[in-house]
Amino acid sequence: MWYALGVLNTWLTKQLGLEIPIIGAPMGGRAGGLLAGEVSRAGGLGMLGAARYTTPEWVAAEAAIARRVGGSFGVGLMSWALDDDDALLTAALAEKPALVSLSFGDPAPYVDRVKDAGALVVSQVSTVEDMAVAEAAGVDAIVAQGTEAGGHTGRIATLTLLQEVLEATRLPVLAAGGIATGRGLAAVLAAGAHGAFVGTALLASPETTGPEYAIGRLLAARSTDTVYTDVFDKARHQPWPARWFGRAIVNNLSDKFDGAGASEDEIADVYDPADPDCGVVYAGQAAGLVTASRPVFEVVKNIAHDAEKQLTRVCGM
Ligand SMILES: Cc1cc2nc3c(=O)[nH]c(=O)nc-3n(C[C@H](O)[C@H](O)[C@H](O)COP(=O)(O)O)c2cc1C
Known part of the structure; x- marks a missing residue:
C-alpha cells in the first residue's frame, strides 16, 4: 500500500492536509488551473504561476478550474513585481488559496494580508541572506530554490543552499530545483526538508499551457x-x-x-514566440530526467511512491 509507513508525513502535509509533500511549483505561462488541480488531485498541492504580465481575470478563471479539478490550490507571485502593482495579490486572495508563495524580493509588505486571508505563506529564496529577509517578514516556511531550477532562480545549487538554510533557520524548509524523481524527493526529505516544489518534471505533461513546441x-x-x-x-x-x-x-x-x-x-x-529557435522554453536541469509526456497525476504519484520506497529502504538499513 502507498504511503503506509508515514515517511512522507511532514509539517507541510499536516498543515495543508496533503497526502504527499509535493507542491506543484508556480510556473508563469505554464501552470494554470488544470495542472494545479491535477497535482492536488494526486495528493499534493498545485500552484498557479501568476506571472507579472498576467491579469486578475486570469487568476480568477484558473483558480476556478483548479478548485473544480483538485479542491485546493496555491498561487505563486513575485514580490518585486507586487511592489509596482499588487492587483494580482488582491485577485489571488479573493480566491481563498491554501498557500501563497511570495518570491524574489522582500515579502514583508504582503505577509499579513496573506495570513489574514487564511493562507499559508512561503517564500522561495536564492541565498541564506534572502532567507533572513523572508524570516524577518514572518513567512510560515522557506523554500530553498537552487540554481538548477527552471525559470527564474539564483546562483547556488539546491543541495548546498538547502543545507545552509536548514542550518540557519528554525522555520520549516522546503526544497526547489532539480527534484524530478522519487530519489530527489527522498534526498531532500532525508536532509531535513518538509517537502519539495516540483516544476520541470511536470512540463512535458499535456495539462501544461504554453507554446505548442x-x-x-x-x-x-x-x-x-x-x-x-x-x-x-x-x-x-x-x-x-x-x-x-x-x-x-x-x-x-x-x-x-x-x-x-x-x-x-x-x-x-x-525574439519570436512562434518560433522554437527564437522563443523561450523555461526549464531546469531536470530536463534530462523528463523523457516522456505523462499526465500530471501519474508523474506526481510516481515521485511520491518512489520516494517512499527509497526512504523505506534507507530506514531499514
Ligand atoms: C516555466 C517556469 C516558470 C516559472 N515561473 C515562476 C513564477 O511565476 N513564480 C515563481 O515563484 N517561480 C517560478 N518558477 C520557479 C518554480 O516555482 C520552481 O522554483 C522551479 O520550477 C523548481 O525547480 P525545477 O524546475 O527544477 O523543478 C518557474 C519555473 C519554470 C520551470
Missing part, C-alpha cells in the same frame, strides 16, 4: 541543454532585477545573445 523541446533536452541567462527577459521587456536570471532550454536566441552585451531592443527584434 514546448513539450517537444523539453523531451529533446538533456540536463546539459539549459542556460542561465537574462536574454529571454530582455527579449520580452520583462524588468526582472539583475540578480535573478532565468534558466531555459538553449536555442538560437540564447546562443546568439547570451553574454554578448546586445541591447534589449536588438534582442527583442529577433
Whole structure:
C-alpha cells in the first residue's frame, strides 16, 4: 500500500492536509488551473504561476478550474513585481488559496494580508541572506530554490543552499530545483526538508499551457541543454532585477545573445514566440530526467511512491 509507513508525513502535509509533500511549483505561462488541480488531485498541492504580465481575470478563471479539478490550490507571485502593482495579490486572495508563495524580493509588505486571508505563506529564496529577509517578514516556511531550477532562480545549487538554510533557520524548509524523481524527493526529505516544489518534471505533461513546441523541446533536452541567462527577459521587456536570471532550454536566441552585451531592443527584434529557435522554453536541469509526456497525476504519484520506497529502504538499513 502507498504511503503506509508515514515517511512522507511532514509539517507541510499536516498543515495543508496533503497526502504527499509535493507542491506543484508556480510556473508563469505554464501552470494554470488544470495542472494545479491535477497535482492536488494526486495528493499534493498545485500552484498557479501568476506571472507579472498576467491579469486578475486570469487568476480568477484558473483558480476556478483548479478548485473544480483538485479542491485546493496555491498561487505563486513575485514580490518585486507586487511592489509596482499588487492587483494580482488582491485577485489571488479573493480566491481563498491554501498557500501563497511570495518570491524574489522582500515579502514583508504582503505577509499579513496573506495570513489574514487564511493562507499559508512561503517564500522561495536564492541565498541564506534572502532567507533572513523572508524570516524577518514572518513567512510560515522557506523554500530553498537552487540554481538548477527552471525559470527564474539564483546562483547556488539546491543541495548546498538547502543545507545552509536548514542550518540557519528554525522555520520549516522546503526544497526547489532539480527534484524530478522519487530519489530527489527522498534526498531532500532525508536532509531535513518538509517537502519539495516540483516544476520541470511536470512540463512535458499535456495539462501544461504554453507554446505548442514546448513539450517537444523539453523531451529533446538533456540536463546539459539549459542556460542561465537574462536574454529571454530582455527579449520580452520583462524588468526582472539583475540578480535573478532565468534558466531555459538553449536555442538560437540564447546562443546568439547570451553574454554578448546586445541591447534589449536588438534582442527583442529577433525574439519570436512562434518560433522554437527564437522563443523561450523555461526549464531546469531536470530536463534530462523528463523523457516522456505523462499526465500530471501519474508523474506526481510516481515521485511520491518512489520516494517512499527509497526512504523505506534507507530506514531499514
Ligand atoms: C516555466 C517556469 C516558470 C516559472 N515561473 C515562476 C513564477 O511565476 N513564480 C515563481 O515563484 N517561480 C517560478 N518558477 C520557479 C518554480 O516555482 C520552481 O522554483 C522551479 O520550477 C523548481 O525547480 P525545477 O524546475 O527544477 O523543478 C518557474 C519555473 C519554470 C520551470
